[in-house]
Amino acid sequence: MKVTVWNENRHEQKNPVVADIYPEGIHGAIASFLRAEGLEVGTATLDEENHGLTDEVLDQTDVLVWWGHLAHDEVADEVVExxxxxxxxxxxxxxxxxGHFSKIFKKLMGTSCDLKWREADDRERLWVVDPSHPIAEGIGQYIELQKEEMYGEHFDIPAPDELVFVSWFEGGEVFRSGCTYRRGNGRIFYFRPGHETYPTYHNKEVQQVISNAVNYVSPVNRDYPTYGNHKPIEKISEK
Amino acid sequence: MKVTVWNENRHEQKNPVVADIYPEGIHGAIASFLRAEGLEVGTATLDEENHGLTDEVLDQTDVLVWWGHLAHDEVADEVVExxxxxxxxxxxxxxxxxGHFSKIFKKLMGTSCDLKWREADDRERLWVVDPSHPIAEGIGQYIELQKEEMYGEHFDIPAPDELVFVSWFEGGEVFRSGCTYRRGNGRIFYFRPGHETYPTYHNKEVQQVISNAVNYVSPVNRDYPTYGNHKPIEKISEK
Amino acid sequence: MKVTVWNENRHEQKNPVVADIYPEGIHGAIASFLRAEGLEVGTATLDEENHGLTDEVLDQTDVLVWWGHLAHDEVADEVVExxxxxxxxxxxxxxxxxGHFSKIFKKLMGTSCDLKWREADDRERLWVVDPSHPIAEGIGQYIELQKEEMYGEHFDIPAPDELVFVSWFEGGEVFRSGCTYRRGNGRIFYFRPGHETYPTYHNKEVQQVISNAVNYVSPVNRDYPTYGNHKPIEKISEK
Amino acid sequence: MKVTVWNENRHEQKNPVVADIYPEGIHGAIASFLRAEGLEVGTATLDEENHGLTDEVLDQTDVLVWWGHLAHDEVADEVVExxxxxxxxxxxxxxxxxGHFSKIFKKLMGTSCDLKWREADDRERLWVVDPSHPIAEGIGQYIELQKEEMYGEHFDIPAPDELVFVSWFEGGEVFRSGCTYRRGNGRIFYFRPGHETYPTYHNKEVQQVISNAVNYVSPVNRDYPTYGNHKPIEKISEK
Incomplete structure (x- = not known):
C-alpha cells in the first residue's frame, strides 16, 4: 500500500511557532508515524510542480491524506479534477x-462544508460514538486534547455514512469530528483535529486514528462497474 | 390524529419536588401543550389497568409518547408486545x-440502550445538526437548558436513521439527543431531555420539538405489505 | 407553497411521439397534476431567458422539479450555482x-451519477422497500409500468439517506429508484421513471409519488445556522 | 481469528437431496472453504448439548456464522441471550x-424480519450496489445463481447501515440481499442466498462474499465503553 501525504506547507514557512512544532512540516510529521507502521509513504506540497500530484503519483497512490488551510484557492482545478x-x-x-474547506472535499460533499470556529485554546474531547468501528481500534472512550481550535455545529456536510467521533469543546460546542463517506469506488474519512499551532499530530491517539483510517479507506480490489448500454438477460432456454 | 401520552407517574406520587413541578403529572404537562396544538390527546399511566393501554386505546392511537424511569420492569410483557x-x-x-431503558425501546433497538449519566445540575445545549429536519422546525441553533441530568456517550443504540440533535454538557460529555428510527411501518423518535426534577417539559422549545415529532412520526396512510408465498409475474404475452 | 417545474422541453419539439404523449410538454403534464392537488405551480424551460429560472422565480420557489436529458451541457453554470x-x-x-446526469444533481451528489441503461420496452416494477415513508403514502406494494427505459446498477450515487423504491426490470437489472438526500437546509428526492417516449407521468401512482415528494422536500421554517467565529459560553456565574 | 459455523443441521438428516449436496452438512461445507482461507473454524449444531454453543465456545468465537430454518423455535432462549x-x-x-427468522436476528433487528418467498427455481442475480465495500472484494458486477429460492420485498428489517447487494429474481421481485448492521461493539452481515436444496454454498463467489464478510465483521480490539455514573471533567486549573 502506498500513501501520499499532501500538505499546503505554508504556515510552516511563515510562522515560527508552527515551524517549531513541525520542523519537517505537518506532512513530514504524518508521513513519519505512518512509515513507523510499515507503510510506504510519500509526500507532496502545494508549491511543488502540479502540487506534487502528477498523474504518476496519483496513479500509484492508494490513500491520499490532505491538510490545507490558507491557500485552498491556489490548488489548481485540474488537480482537483x-x-x-x-x-x-x-x-x-x-x-x-x-481541509473541510478544500476544493476536493467540497466537490465530493456537494455542500458548503462551513462551520463555526474559535481560536482560544479550547479543551477538546473526541468521544467515540461507534465502538464497533475499526477507525476507533485501540482508542479509549475519548481522546482528550488540552488545547485545540474549536470547530462547532452546524457543520454543513451530508449526514455521514458512519459517525465515529463527536467532539466536546469547553466553550459550549459539539462537532461531528470523525465521519466516513463512500463515493464511487472510494472511501473518505474526515477527521477534525490538527490546528497548526498545536502539537496535535504528535499525539499518539490522533496518530492511531489516522493510521487506522488509512487502512479503513484503502482500496478494495475488484473490477470497476461498467456503465452505459446494457444487454438484457438471456433466457435460460436460449443459452 | 390521536395521541396517547404514557407516563410511569411514580415520581409525582413520591417526590414533592416533582409533584410541585408537574402537578398534573409529566403526562398531564405533555398532554396539555399537545392539546394546545389542536391535537386529540389521551393519557395512560402504569398503575391503571393494563397500564391504561388496552387494545382499544392502542388501536386508536396514532402516536404514543412514553416516559418511564423507576419501574420499567413493572410494565407487563404482554403490553410491550x-x-x-x-x-x-x-x-x-x-x-x-x-425511557431509553424501557422494555419497548430496548426491544425495538436490539441493543442495551445503556449510557453514562450524572445528576449534578449540568448545563445542557442541544445543538441542531440537521437543519433540514422537520423536527427542528422553529428551533434556533440550539436549545439551552440551564440544569438537566447529564446523559453521555457511548449511548448503546443502533446508528440513528437520522440524527437531529447532539447535546453538550458542561461536565465534559456529548450525547446523541434526538434520533429517528424506522421499524416496520412505524417511525420512532428518541428525545433526551426531561429529568423529573427539572421543569424541562415547560420549556417552549422542548415542547416545540415534541409537537414537531408527533407530526413527523404520525402514520403513513397505505396498505401494509404482504408477506409469505408470492406468485411470479405473469408474462406480458400471457395476460 | 410554490412549486416550479423545470423541463428541458426539447424532445417535445423534435419528436412527434413525445409531443403526442405530452402535448403541453412534460412540464405541463407535471404542473397539471400538481395543480390538481391544490398547489401553486409555475413552469420554466431551457430555452427561456435564464432558462426561466430568474432570481425572482428561484427566490419564490419552495420546491423545484427537474427533468432534463439531451442538453444538460446547455444549462448555464451560473444558473446551476x-x-x-x-x-x-x-x-x-x-x-x-x-436528470441523474444534470449538472445540479452531479454537483449535489459529488459523484459521476452514471448508470446502465437500455431502451427496449422493459417492464418495470418499483418495489416499496420503506413502507413507513411518507413518499410511499397511498402506493401499493409496487408500481408496475408496462414499458419503460431500463436503468441498472451500479448507479454511482452516494448511499441515499433513505431508500424508498427499488426497481426490477424484466431484462435482469435492479435500480435504486427512489432516493432521498439532505444537503444543507434542503431536501432532495431522486425518482427514476419517466422516459419521454412513454406516458409515465400520466400514471396515477407515479403522480402520487411526485405529489408526496413535493410535500416531503418542502422547506422547514427556521432560521439558517450561522457560521464563522463563535463566542464561548458564558459561565452561569458570570451571567 | 476463530470462526464458529452454526447450523440447524436438520434438512441434511431428513432430505436425501440436501444430504447429497452437503454430505458434511451446510456447516461442513462453509467451514471447509473458510479453513481453506487459513481461518481457524469450528462448527456447532442444534442437536448438540447447548446447541454446541457453550460459554467456552462463545467466549472464544470471534465470528459466528448462522444457518437455521425449520427449528428456530427449538433454539433455547438462554443460548440466544x-x-x-x-x-x-x-x-x-x-x-x-x-436465518432471517432466527430468534437472534429478530432480537438484534427489533422487527418481524418477514419477507415474501417462492420455491420455484428462480434465477437470481445479486447486484453489487456498493462497489467500495470490502465485502464485495473480488466480486464482479453481480453474482448469478441459476436456481434459488426467491425472497422478495418488503423485507421487514431496519434500513441497513450499509447495503451491499440487491437481488433480482426472474419472477418479478427484488430483495436487499447483503446488509450490514452495527450493534454495540459488534458488526452483523445478513446474506440472502443459500436454500438447502441448491448447491449455493459451493459457488465460488458466494464463498468469497462469506469469507470477505468474516473479515469485515471481525472484532475491533479496544476496551469496552463504560456505562453508569460519570464524573465531570476537572478544570484544567484544578489538575
Whole structure:
C-alpha cells in the first residue's frame, strides 16, 4: 500500500511557532508515524510542480491524506479534477481539520462544508460514538486534547455514512469530528483535529486514528462497474 | 390524529419536588401543550389497568409518547408486545429521556440502550445538526437548558436513521439527543431531555420539538405489505 | 407553497411521439397534476431567458422539479450555482429520470451519477422497500409500468439517506429508484421513471409519488445556522 | 481469528437431496472453504448439548456464522441471550438465508424480519450496489445463481447501515440481499442466498462474499465503553 501525504506547507514557512512544532512540516510529521507502521509513504506540497500530484503519483497512490488551510484557492482545478476521479476509482482520501474547506472535499460533499470556529485554546474531547468501528481500534472512550481550535455545529456536510467521533469543546460546542463517506469506488474519512499551532499530530491517539483510517479507506480490489448500454438477460432456454 | 401520552407517574406520587413541578403529572404537562396544538390527546399511566393501554386505546392511537424511569420492569410483557406490534403496524412512538431503558425501546433497538449519566445540575445545549429536519422546525441553533441530568456517550443504540440533535454538557460529555428510527411501518423518535426534577417539559422549545415529532412520526396512510408465498409475474404475452 | 417545474422541453419539439404523449410538454403534464392537488405551480424551460429560472422565480420557489436529458451541457453554470445555493438554503429539489446526469444533481451528489441503461420496452416494477415513508403514502406494494427505459446498477450515487423504491426490470437489472438526500437546509428526492417516449407521468401512482415528494422536500421554517467565529459560553456565574 | 459455523443441521438428516449436496452438512461445507482461507473454524449444531454453543465456545468465537430454518423455535432462549450479549461485546455475526427468522436476528433487528418467498427455481442475480465495500472484494458486477429460492420485498428489517447487494429474481421481485448492521461493539452481515436444496454454498463467489464478510465483521480490539455514573471533567486549573 502506498500513501501520499499532501500538505499546503505554508504556515510552516511563515510562522515560527508552527515551524517549531513541525520542523519537517505537518506532512513530514504524518508521513513519519505512518512509515513507523510499515507503510510506504510519500509526500507532496502545494508549491511543488502540479502540487506534487502528477498523474504518476496519483496513479500509484492508494490513500491520499490532505491538510490545507490558507491557500485552498491556489490548488489548481485540474488537480482537483484528477484527485476527484481517483477517489471515484477507489483511492482512499483522508481530509484533516481545515481541509473541510478544500476544493476536493467540497466537490465530493456537494455542500458548503462551513462551520463555526474559535481560536482560544479550547479543551477538546473526541468521544467515540461507534465502538464497533475499526477507525476507533485501540482508542479509549475519548481522546482528550488540552488545547485545540474549536470547530462547532452546524457543520454543513451530508449526514455521514458512519459517525465515529463527536467532539466536546469547553466553550459550549459539539462537532461531528470523525465521519466516513463512500463515493464511487472510494472511501473518505474526515477527521477534525490538527490546528497548526498545536502539537496535535504528535499525539499518539490522533496518530492511531489516522493510521487506522488509512487502512479503513484503502482500496478494495475488484473490477470497476461498467456503465452505459446494457444487454438484457438471456433466457435460460436460449443459452 | 390521536395521541396517547404514557407516563410511569411514580415520581409525582413520591417526590414533592416533582409533584410541585408537574402537578398534573409529566403526562398531564405533555398532554396539555399537545392539546394546545389542536391535537386529540389521551393519557395512560402504569398503575391503571393494563397500564391504561388496552387494545382499544392502542388501536386508536396514532402516536404514543412514553416516559418511564423507576419501574420499567413493572410494565407487563404482554403490553410491550402489543405496543411493539402497533409500532410495526405504523403507530408513531416518541421515547423521552429515561425511557431509553424501557422494555419497548430496548426491544425495538436490539441493543442495551445503556449510557453514562450524572445528576449534578449540568448545563445542557442541544445543538441542531440537521437543519433540514422537520423536527427542528422553529428551533434556533440550539436549545439551552440551564440544569438537566447529564446523559453521555457511548449511548448503546443502533446508528440513528437520522440524527437531529447532539447535546453538550458542561461536565465534559456529548450525547446523541434526538434520533429517528424506522421499524416496520412505524417511525420512532428518541428525545433526551426531561429529568423529573427539572421543569424541562415547560420549556417552549422542548415542547416545540415534541409537537414537531408527533407530526413527523404520525402514520403513513397505505396498505401494509404482504408477506409469505408470492406468485411470479405473469408474462406480458400471457395476460 | 410554490412549486416550479423545470423541463428541458426539447424532445417535445423534435419528436412527434413525445409531443403526442405530452402535448403541453412534460412540464405541463407535471404542473397539471400538481395543480390538481391544490398547489401553486409555475413552469420554466431551457430555452427561456435564464432558462426561466430568474432570481425572482428561484427566490419564490419552495420546491423545484427537474427533468432534463439531451442538453444538460446547455444549462448555464451560473444558473446551476443559483439553484445549488437555493437548495442549501432549504428549497426542495426533485430530480426526475434522466436528470441523474444534470449538472445540479452531479454537483449535489459529488459523484459521476452514471448508470446502465437500455431502451427496449422493459417492464418495470418499483418495489416499496420503506413502507413507513411518507413518499410511499397511498402506493401499493409496487408500481408496475408496462414499458419503460431500463436503468441498472451500479448507479454511482452516494448511499441515499433513505431508500424508498427499488426497481426490477424484466431484462435482469435492479435500480435504486427512489432516493432521498439532505444537503444543507434542503431536501432532495431522486425518482427514476419517466422516459419521454412513454406516458409515465400520466400514471396515477407515479403522480402520487411526485405529489408526496413535493410535500416531503418542502422547506422547514427556521432560521439558517450561522457560521464563522463563535463566542464561548458564558459561565452561569458570570451571567 | 476463530470462526464458529452454526447450523440447524436438520434438512441434511431428513432430505436425501440436501444430504447429497452437503454430505458434511451446510456447516461442513462453509467451514471447509473458510479453513481453506487459513481461518481457524469450528462448527456447532442444534442437536448438540447447548446447541454446541457453550460459554467456552462463545467466549472464544470471534465470528459466528448462522444457518437455521425449520427449528428456530427449538433454539433455547438462554443460548440466544448469550449470543446476543456476545454480539454486543464485539463478536461478529453472519446470518445466512432463512436465518432471517432466527430468534437472534429478530432480537438484534427489533422487527418481524418477514419477507415474501417462492420455491420455484428462480434465477437470481445479486447486484453489487456498493462497489467500495470490502465485502464485495473480488466480486464482479453481480453474482448469478441459476436456481434459488426467491425472497422478495418488503423485507421487514431496519434500513441497513450499509447495503451491499440487491437481488433480482426472474419472477418479478427484488430483495436487499447483503446488509450490514452495527450493534454495540459488534458488526452483523445478513446474506440472502443459500436454500438447502441448491448447491449455493459451493459457488465460488458466494464463498468469497462469506469469507470477505468474516473479515469485515471481525472484532475491533479496544476496551469496552463504560456505562453508569460519570464524573465531570476537572478544570484544567484544578489538575
Amino acid at each position: 484528477k484527485v476527484h476521479k481517483r477517489v471515484l476509482q477507489g483511492m482512499g482520501l483522508i481530509i484533516l481539520h481545515s | 402489543k405496543v411493539h406490534k402497533r409500532v410495526l403496524q405504523g403507530m408513531g412512538l416518541i421515547i423521552l429521556h429515561s | 443559483k439553484v445549488h445555493k437555493r437548495v442549501l438554503q432549504g428549497m426542495g429539489l426533485i430530480i426526475l429520470h434522466s | 448469550k449470543v446476543h450479549k456476545r454480539v454486543l461485546q464485539g463478536m461478529g455475526l453472519i446470518i445466512l438465508h432463512s
